[in-house]
Amino acid sequence: MIQLKNIVKIYNPKKQNEFEALHKVSATIEDGEMVAVIGKSGAGKSTLLHILACIDSYQEGEYSIDGTLVKDLSERQYAKLRNEKIGMVMQDFALVEDFTALENVMIPLNFSKKKTPNKKEKALAALRSVGIEELAKKPCNKLSGGQKQRVAIARAIVNEPSMILADEPTGALDSKTSAEIMELFRSLNEQGRTVVIVTHDPKVAEQCGRVIEISDGKIMV
Ligand SMILES: Nc1ncnc2c1ncn2[C@@H]1O[C@H](COP(=O)(O)OP(=O)(O)OP(=O)(O)O)[C@@H](O)[C@H]1O
Ligand SMILES: [Mg+2]
Numbered sequence: 001m002i003q004l005k006n007i008v009k010i011y012n013p014k015k016q017n018e019f020e021a022l023h024k025v026s027a028t029i030e031d032g033e034m035v036a037v038i039g040k041s042g043a044g045k046s047t048l049l050h051i052l053a054c055i056d057s058y059q060e061g062e063y064s065i066d067g068t069l070v071k072d073l074s075e076r077q078y079a080k081l082r083n084e085k086i087g088m089v090m091q092d093f094a095l096v097e098d099f100t101a102l103e104n105v106m107i108p109l110n111f112s113k114k115k116t117p118n119k120k121e122k123a124l125a126a127l128r129s130v131g132i133e134e135l136a137k138k139p140c141n142k143l144s145g146g147q148k149q150r151v152a153i154a155r156a157i158v159n160e161p162s163m164i165l166a167d168e169p170t171g172a173l174d175s176k177t178s179a180e181i182m183e184l185f186r187s188l189n190e191q192g193r194t195v196v197i198v199t200h201d202p203k204v205a206e207q208c209g210r211v212i213e214i215s216d217g218k219i220m221v
Contacts, residue, residue: 002029002052002163002194007061009047009217021047023217024061029196031162034189036208037198044217045198046091046167052196053088053165054081065163083112087156089166091198093148095140101127101151102136108159126154130184146177153184163194170204182207 009022021044029035037045050056051063054070063070065081073081095104105123109116116122127133130150140148149169156164166185170178182204189195197208205211213220 001031001066003027003062003064004051005062005064007048007051007058007063009044009051009056009058013059021217022051022058025214025217025219026061027212027219029194031194032189032192033210034186034195034208035197036205036211037196037214038200038205038211039214041200043214045214047217048214049088049165049167049196049198052163053086054078055088080113083108084114084159085161085163087159087161087164089149089152089156089164089169091167091171093152095148095151095155097141098139100137100139101132101143101147101154104140104151105155105158108155112159123154123158126158127151129157130154131180145172146174146181149173149177149181150184153181157188161193163196164188165196167198168200169197170199170201175203178204 004025004027006024006026007022008020008024011019011021025048037048039045051058065085102123105126106119109119109122124133124136127136130153132147132150135143135147140151143151170181173181185195185197186207197204199205
């Protein structure tokens with residue numbers, strides 16, 4: 001279970017351009033849920049997702065995963081949690097463009113302290129599960145938007161994380177590809193993984209078990 005209590009996020013604290021992006025946000029997400037996070041541009045969706053993914057800090061409040069306060073973890077435990085429990089699909093994919101699809105998917109395996117034999121096979125299996133194994137050797141800068149999205153998802157799931165966080169994963173896709181990507185997230189959720197998807201698209205939100213709406217850095221109920 002993941003739990004946020006009164007999280008305050010301030011960008012550029014104590015500077016002239018200080019901006020409070022999240023104002024005392026509280027939320028609970030149970031294991032195995034599929035949740036959509038919706039809200040206008042600038043509402044704080046990506047900010048919230050980055051905190052959930054343990055890739056951004058916050059100024060106040062508590063974030064716990066399975067009862068453990070994230071801020072009590074050592075740097076090493078924190079890195080391990082991020083690498084092994086959380087799969088993040090960034091809004092702009094964040095792929096290494098001149099790496100191949102396979103090389104991109106292997107990045108988290110190479111970062112992991114866990115000894116993984118057959119890294120290449122594992123990365124290929126992740127690409128297969130998102131339907132693009134045949135593109136393994138293609139550099140990412142030669143892939144279409146939908147293909148890149150799949151590579152980003154394959155990279156997020158290659159370590160078999162319990163939680164998958166995706167920021168606008170269908171934002172740049174046509175409706176057919178978008179439906180296919182959603183099918184992929186649904187099947188990951190059916191396998192028992194917790195899925196959190198930031199979206200502007202009501203069709204995407206409809207397919208999630210629950211919707212969290214955020215407006216001006218606050219959760220609406
Ligand atoms: N690195 C940053 N420095 C300063 N302000 C930031 C930073 N990142 C985001 N913000 C501000 O925080 C607010 C929330 O941004 P965030 O990216 O979370 O919005 P969002 O809901 O994801 O929007 P979008 O739908 O456009 O992706 C915005 O007003 C944004 O300008
Ligand atoms: Mg965003």
